[in-house]
Amino acid sequence: MLLGRVIGTLVPSQVCDGLAGVPMLWVQPLTKTGEPIGLPLVCADSTRMAGPGELIYYESSREAALALDPWFVPVDDAIVGIVDGVDLTPLAPEPAPAPEGKAATTGSAP
Secondary structure (H helix, E strand, O other): OEEEEEEEEEOOOOOOOOOOOOOEEEEEEEOOOOOEOOOOEEEEEOOOOOOOOOEEEEEEOHHHHHOOOOOOOOOOEEEEEEOOOOOOOOOOOOOOOOOOOOOOOOOOOO
8 A cells, every 4th residue: 555645636527437427636645655656646535524634544456446436447546545654663672683703602601
């Protein structure tokens, strides 16, 4: 799944069968830290609840077509959920390698 932020709405002049009533939203793709990446894209909103300013996750390609009902409608990207919160807990640092010629010790000497 990919992270994005809804930046606007889109009103299509024509709608394909299976997409009637499905909101189309402009989405800015984001990195895992929330920084914009790439160009905005249009997503079909399978949740029918996302709105401008909301943090969402979306799928692309075949998975996007499967997210809507009926399946396999002609979409490239679809919103599949709204993000309630993001917790970016830093990972614990890896231990430094032992200097050459010295073995790493674990525990105390007898």
